[in-house]
Amino acid sequence: LTxxxxxDTLASDTKQEFRMTDANKHxxxxxxxxxxxxxxxxxxxxxxxxxxxxxxxxxxxxxxxxQKQSVDLIVSDYLMPDLDGISLLAEIKKVQPQATRVLLxxxxxxxxxxxxxxxxxxxxxxxxxxENADLKLIIQNGLERSDLLRRLTEKVQEVEKAHGELMNIQxxxxxxxx
Amino acid sequence: MTNRHSSRELWADFKASLRxxxxxxxxxxxxxxxxxxxxxxxxxxxxxxxxxxxxxxVFFGRHFDVAGAPGQTGVMMxxxxxxxxxxxxxxxxxSHVRWGRRHGRLIVALMLMAFVVLIYANFLAKGVLKDxxxxxxxxxxxxVGIGAMPFRPAHALALGAGAVTLRAIILRxxxxxxxxxxxxxxxxxxxxxxxxxxxxTGISTLIYAGRFRHFQNHARxxxxxxxxxxxxxxxxALFEHSSDGIFVIDRSTGLFTTVNPALEEMLAIPxxxxxxxxxxxxxxxxxxxxxxxxxxxxxxxxPAPMRYDLKLLRRGSDQPVIGELTIHRTGxxxxxxxxxxxxxxxVEADVKLQAYAHELESxxxxxxxxxxxxxxxxxxxxxxxxxxxxxHEINTPLGSIHANADTSRRxxxxxxxxxxxxxxxxxxxxxxxxxxxxxxxxxxxxxTLTATHRIVEIVRSLRSFARLDEAEFKKVDIHEGIEGTLTxxxxxxxxxxxxxxxxxxxxxxxxxxxxxxxxFLNLLVNAAQAIxxxxxxxxxxxxxxxxxxxxxxDTGRGIPADKLPRIFDPGFTTKGVGxxxxxxLSISYRIIQDHGGTIAVDSSPGRGTTFxxxxxxxxx
Numbered sequence: 001l002t003x004x005x006x007x008d009t010l011a012s013d014t015k016q017e018f019r020m021t022d023a024n025k026h027x028x029x030x031x032x033x034x035x036x037x038x039x040x041x042x043x044x045x046x047x048x049x050x051x052x053x054x055x056x057x058x059x060x061x062x063x064x065x066x067q068k069q070s071v072d073l074i075v076s077d078y079l080m081p082d083l084d085g086i087s088l089l090a091e092i093k094k095v096q097p098q099a100t101r102v103l104l105x106x107x108x109x110x111x112x113x114x115x116x117x118x119x120x121x122x123x124x125x126x127x128x129x130x131e132n133a134d135l136k137l138i139i140q141n142g143l144e145r146s147d148l149l150r151r152l153t154e155k156v157q158e159v160e161k162a163h164g165e166l167m168n169i170q171x172x173x174x175x176x177x178x
Numbered sequence: 179m180t181n182r183h184s185s186r187e188l189w190a191d192f193k194a195s196l197r198x199x200x201x202x203x204x205x206x207x208x209x210x211x212x213x214x215x216x217x218x219x220x221x222x223x224x225x226x227x228x229x230x231x232x233x234x235x236v237f238f239g240r241h242f243d244v245a246g247a248p249g250q251t252g253v254m255m256x257x258x259x260x261x262x263x264x265x266x267x268x269x270x271x272x273s274h275v276r277w278g279r280r281h282g283r284l285i286v287a288l289m290l291m292a293f294v295v296l297i298y299a300n301f302l303a304k305g306v307l308k309d310x311x312x313x314x315x316x317x318x319x320x321x322v323g324i325g326a327m328p329f330r331p332a333h334a335l336a337l338g339a340g341a342v343t344l345r346a347i348i349l350r351x352x353x354x355x356x357x358x359x360x361x362x363x364x365x366x367x368x369x370x371x372x373x374x375x376x377x378x379t380g381i382s383t384l385i386y387a388g389r390f391r392h393f394q395n396h397a398r399x400x401x402x403x404x405x406x407x408x409x410x411x412x413x414x415a416l417f418e419h420s421s422d423g424i425f426v427i428d429r430s431t432g433l434f435t436t437v438n439p440a441l442e443e444m445l446a447i448p449x450x451x452x453x454x455x456x457x458x459x460x461x462x463x464x465x466x467x468x469x470x471x472x473x474x475x476x477x478x479x480x481p482a483p484m485r486y487d488l489k490l491l492r493r494g495s496d497q498p499v500i501g502e503l504t505i506h507r508t509g510x511x512x513x514x515x516x517x518x519x520x521x522x523x524x525v526e527a528d529v530k531l532q533a534y535a536h537e538l539e540s541x542x543x544x545x546x547x548x549x550x551x552x553x554x555x556x557x558x559x560x561x562x563x564x565x566x567x568x569x570h571e572i573n574t575p576l577g578s579i580h581a582n583a584d585t586s587r588r589x590x591x592x593x594x595x596x597x598x599x600x601x602x603x604x605x606x607x608x609x610x611x612x613x614x615x616x617x618x619x620x621x622x623x624x625x626t627l628t629a630t631h632r633i634v635e636i637v638r639s640l641r642s643f644a645r646l647d648e649a650e651f652k653k654v655d656i657h658e659g660i661e662g663t664l665t666x667x668x669x670x671x672x673x674x675x676x677x678x679x680x681x682x683x684x685x686x687x688x689x690x691x692x693x694x695x696x697x698f699l700n701l702l703v704n705a706a707q708a709i710x711x712x713x714x715x716x717x718x719x720x721x722x723x724x725x726x727x728x729x730x731x732d733t734g735r736g737i738p739a740d741k742l743p744r745i746f747d748p749g750f751t752t753k754g755v756g757x758x759x760x761x762x763l764s765i766s767y768r769i770i771q772d773h774g775g776t777i778a779v780d781s782s783p784g785r786g787t788t789f790x791x792x793x794x795x796x797x798x
Contacts, residue, residue: 034575037577037578040577040582043581044582044585044588047585047592106573106577128573129576129580129581129634130577130580130581131584132581135581
């Protein structure tokens with residue numbers, strides 16, 4: 001059962017947007033102030049992939065969403081009202097560092113692109129107009145990276161947990177002997 | 179008539195002589211004549227005494243004492259003769275003494291008087307003045323002496339008349355009247371005396387007049403010579419010191435016969451060499467025919483300019499002297515005389531002035547051009563901004579369309595796959611047009627994809643063409659720039675013009691990419707416009723001696739040779755009002771120049787044009 005949040009159609013209660021996701025389904029967040037772009041991207045991704053696609057035309061709402069829900073990959077436009085793409089990605093990085101960040105822009109400005117890559121650890125930079133095939137590949141690779149990161153985090157936690165258990169056992173043993 | 183004429187002339191000369199007495203040369207002349215006269219008088223006196231003594235012996239057989247007394251002997255017998263001879267010698271001696279005319283005349287007169295007195299005193303002393311002839315020789319001497327002297331004729335006449343009168347008085351009243359012994363003259367002796375006086379006076383007068391005339395002629399001649407000399411000196415000075423070259427040539431040979439120093443200096447040829455040269459030899463070959471034509475026309479009397487400019491050869495110099503010449507025949511002496519003024523400096527100054535004016539004009543034009551180029555580059559810059567902005571604005575919807583078309587294609591592929599499923603055969607059977615609809619969608623979607631792909635390319639080209647990175651040189655692939663420009667021009671070229679690419683291996687070139695693209699655009703647009711109907715544009719690139727060489731060749735109508743040198747001039751256009759600004763090539767030229775490169779054109783009407791750009795690979 002998939003139920004995607006269509007921010008543009010659900011004007012009032014987006015903050016309470018609820019998503020039932022499969023644990024193994026990747027969540028992709030798409031932000032662009034132009035609805036046609038978000039629509040095009042979602043159409044393509046829904047046709048070609050099984051990802052959970054969430055789209056926003058207002059960057060602040062997208063940020064609010066990301067602060068509550070886990071996302072695996074974010075594709076953002078650069079020039080947007082209220083909040084530009086780089087700032088948005090920087091903010092999301094703070095709450096979901098493992099999510100892969102992609103900038104999709106029609107503004108041919110390499111300087112900003114480089115700045116973005118350095119500032120927010122941008123994974124990829126795509127120029128409009130884009131090729132669907134390229135985009136798909138980037139997203140696939142980006143998700144793989146996210147998964148690896150997540151798995152690494154899990155392993156680290158497991159190791160830490162085991163370490164903590166070991167410490168407890170050690171404490172218990174010490175108590176026994178002393 | 180001749181006599182009267184000559185006597186009248188003589189009289190005029192006498193009168194003139196009165197006015198000429200102050201002339202020192204004439205005084206000198208007369209003084210010499212006086213001396214000669216005195217010598218003559220002295221000689222005549224001596225000769226006369228000796229003659230009379232000889233005659234006495236011959237006719238009378240004895241010495242007949244001129245004034246002697248009978249019975250006297252010895253020295254006393256010839257005492258008078260001795261005195262007369264002494265008198266003559268004295269006069270001769272005196273003639274050698276140089277006195278002033280007036281003083282000399284006075285002294286001679288006084289001396290003669292003194293002798294007369296001496297002789298009479300001698301007679302009185304002897305007391306023997308008796309019969310005759312005593313005074314005759316004395317008077318004779320006196321008259322001859324006076325008459326022979328070239329006094330002024332009037333004075334001589336007066337003196338002669340005085341002497342004759344004195345003689346007549348003595349004869350009339352007798353010597354006794356003066357307390358002298360009586361004297362009887364012989365009539366024939368009187369006649370001789372008168373005749374001698376007249377002859378002597380006449381001779382004196384003629385001598386005087388002749389001398390004076392001679393002197394006057396001489397003086398006139400001298401005066402004339404002096405005047406001619408002065409005049410010649412004047413003209414010679416003009417000739418010698420003139421800054422214009424003056425010359426005389428022999429009309430039959432054309433050889434120089436006279437040249438002045440200015441001409442020598444002007445042509446740097448010494449006079450000695452010039453005299454072996456003909457006039458035409460010093461004229462510059464360019465002008466020779468014309469000048470000789472004028473000269474001959476003037477000699478013949480045909481109309482020809484009086485004064486004209488010509489180039490003259492200067493020895494040892496490549497630069498001709500520019501002269502202004504006047505030349506004309508002189509009288510009938512077979513020569514022509516000319517003057518030439520060196521106007522090289524004027525001409526040079528003129529040329530310089532013109533050059534300055536030209537320079538000023540071209541500077542002015544440069545400023546105007548720079549202005550218009552500035553305006554044009556401002557326009558281009560704004561256009562660049564506009565293009566960049568538009569490209570950005572287009573990219574978003576374009577991205578969407580492009581992506582949608584791709585998505586549709588993918589979706590239709592799914593549908594097509596579904597159509598092959600036996601389960602859906604029933605549906606397709608029920609709706610026969612369904613398959614066809616899917617096909618149509620597929621086709622139109624493919625067209626949309628192609629179309630959007632084209633737009634994507636155009637926008638990409640526009641964006642790269644109008645890059646806003648003018649501030650610094652960038653290393654770019656020149657081929658990319660050419661391709662981008664060709665894409666922009668696609669609609670101009672398609673179906674009409676074939677573009678051949680003969681790209682060689684080029685490294686990345688350091689340049690202002692957008693400016694370089696502008697050059698490509700200008701050249702390609704020109705090439706496209708030069709091709710009237712169908713044709714080929716060939717773009718060749720290669721690396722040559724470390725420089726990138728880009729050639730744009732079209733098969734258009736070409737540029738006429740007379741327009742070729744101006745095609746890089748701003749404002750120059752062959753395309754007509756409204757088609758070209760006339761700035762494209764001049765801007766291109768400047769851009770290539772700014773890159774340290776060169777742009778050259780090779781064109782022939784009807785065959786086409788090739789623009790060749792040479793660019794350094796790196797700037798620095």
